[in-house]
Amino acid sequence: MKQIFLILIFFSTFTTFAQNKKPNDPLAHTFSIVARDAKTGEMAVAVQSHWFSVGTGVSWGEAGVGVVATQSFTNRSFGIHGLDLLKKGKSPQEVLDILLSNDEGRDFRQVAILDKQGRVATHTGKSCIDYAGHANGKDFSVQANMMLNDKVVPAMKKAWIENSEMPLAERMVAVLQAAQETGGDIRGKQSAALVVFAGEASKEPWNDKLIDLRVDDSENPIKEIDRLLKVFRAYEYMNEGDLYVEKNEMKNAMEAYNAAMEMFPDNLEMQYWTAITLANDKQMEKASEMLQKIYAKDENWRELTRRLPKVGLLNVSEENLKLLLR
Known part of the structure; x- marks a missing residue:
């Protein structure tokens, strides 16, 4: 009986030790990239995993400071503490050494840190x-764990180097695509994320996160991130057009709106505001023709047109309003 009791104590102690050694943090076995655009100073994190909502745990960053990717057994505190240490003037390697020195689960971690100078650890x-x-x-730094093969990381590095002429966001997606095409996560695909931060902090920090796209659950998350990035670029043109409208520069506004519509010709939102801009520019026949096609697909847009004059977004006569609403 005494021997059995001692054996039970041994296994209990061993199990407790093993549990303490292996962290209880959320899993995020995955591949990711942290990178900086040398021309613009922008910094980004892109990630994909066969795990739900990977972007909520892996990706961290701050304009004018740096970016962090924490994965495998994800220690989310590395994001907050890592950025704080960068702000205090520590190098990425110094930050990494400090974070890991206090982490009993360091053997299970995968971490990448990049600062605004482009230094990495x-x-x-x-x-x-x-x-x-x-x-x-x-x-840049590319990192991966639980991959199907050992070719994923070299493929990511190659894609980063070979796509140097791309804007940073598109370049990051190209790296994810290369990883997936080479084999990717041994379990498959589920979620992805892309965040881009300004190289320098501004007086309007709410505008310093330039891109924030997430796909939490999808059969093809990288393809979806790529699609969302294209939608984002199209709406950049729409926003540019709106600014030109405010300045009454209608020719420039139409060029911006047309650029957006060329990217997504079936998007009713883009078509609609282009038509309203035409109307405000006194091009009633063109505006009416576009609006009739939009109304045929969704009658609610006609009701929206009725509401715009009240708030000054549609400045036409009563006669022309009837033309637009017919």
Whole structure:
């Protein structure tokens, strides 16, 4: 009986030790990239995983400071504390050393840190699941764990180098695509995220996160992130057009709106505001022709047109309003 009791104590102690050694943090076995655009100073994180809502745990950043990706067994505190240490003047390597020194689960972590100067530091713990590894250099770090094969990380590095002429956001997506095409996560695909921060902080911090796209659950999350990025770019043209309208520069406004519509010709929102701009520019026949096609697809747009004169977004005579509403 005494021997059995001692054996039970041993296994209880061993189990407790093992549980303490292995972190209880959320899993995010995945591949990601942290990077900086040397021309604009913008910094970004892009990630994909067979795990729900990967972007909520892996991706961290702040304009004028840096970006962090924390994955495998995700220690989310690395995001907040890492950025805080960067703000205090620590280098990415110093930050990484400090974070890992106080972390009993360091062997299970994978972390990448990049600062606004483009310096990077990366850690792949020895207990990360194969295939796991990273590659980094000036302005970038790519890292992956639980991959189907050992070709994923080299493919990501190659894609980053070969797409240097792309805008940063599109370049990040190209890296994710390369990883997936090479094999990707051994479990498959589920979620992805892309965040881009300004290189320098402004007096309007709410505008310093330039892009924030997430796909939390999808059969093809990278394809969906790519689609959302294209929609984002189209709406950039729409916003540009709105600014020109405010300045009464209708020719420039129409060029911006047309650029948006060329990207998404079936988007009724883009068609509608282009038509309203035509009407405000006294091009009633063109505006009416566009609006009739929009109304045929969704009658609610006709009701919206009735409401615009009240708030000054449609400045036409009563006669012309009837023409637009017919």
